[in-house]
Amino acid sequence: MTKLFTMISNTPLPPYYAVIFSSLRTDNNAGYTETNALMNQLVIQQDGFLGMESAQSEIGVTISYWRDLAAIKTWKENLLHKDTQKKGQQLWYSHYKVRIAKVERDYEFQKQ
Amino acid sequence: MTKLFTMISNTPLPPYYAVIFSSLRTDNNAGYTETNALMNQLVIQQDGFLGMESAQSEIGVTISYWRDLAAIKTWKENLLHKDTQKKGQQLWYSHYKVRIAKVERDYEFQKQ
Numbered sequence: 001m002t003k004l005f006t007m008i009s010n011t012p013l014p015p016y017y018a019v020i021f022s023s024l025r026t027d028n029n030a031g032y033t034e035t036n037a038l039m040n041q042l043v044i045q046q047d048g049f050l051g052m053e054s055a056q057s058e059i060g061v062t063i064s065y066w067r068d069l070a071a072i073k074t075w076k077e078n079l080l081h082k083d084t085q086k087k088g089q090q091l092w093y094s095h096y097k098v099r100i101a102k103v104e105r106d107y108e109f110q111k112q
Numbered sequence: 113m114t115k116l117f118t119m120i121s122n123t124p125l126p127p128y129y130a131v132i133f134s135s136l137r138t139d140n141n142a143g144y145t146e147t148n149a150l151m152n153q154l155v156i157q158q159d160g161f162l163g164m165e166s167a168q169s170e171i172g173v174t175i176s177y178w179r180d181l182a183a184i185k186t187w188k189e190n191l192l193h194k195d196t197q198k199k200g201q202q203l204w205y206s207h208y209k210v211r212i213a214k215v216e217r218d219y220e221f222q223k224q
Binding site: 008 | 119121132134135138166168201207208211213214215220221223
């Protein structure tokens, strides 16, 4: 599980959507790793999910990619996910910001 | 310099643009830290620059926020930045992807 979302997502041609989740953590890690693993398992099963990229330094940045706004909304309202969002506010995050953005263009470099 | 872009950017109300830079590094770090610091100094001076968030795990994710597409284009074509992009391809990155996305909506949580 820990190796999920450590590669660059092979997203389709634009347009598609990105949900940018930028976060600062508290010192409370109770249940975080397990819940994160569960959410990762769940999100990849969602209709319209296209990929995810995640990195953590002083700030955490997780970007998930989606086919359309409807798919984002369905995932946001998933009951297990909603419960996790609540725990995130109570326990794990001191500050986060979510940005919903329409990817209009992309390009890529890959070493031969 | 190392403490730049480790907070959540205080961006204005949408719409604005995000440039999502997802990258995998080579083992070659020659000049990377210095050039990165220089680019950080330079980018915050650009007209239309709104903020940046950056994290590095197995994958690096850096998101810069911009007023509009014209500001993104001007920064992309900045001569020092262009030279850095070339070095990035030659030395530091094995794979990267750039996505240009229009932020349509955002929301935020902050612990009291």
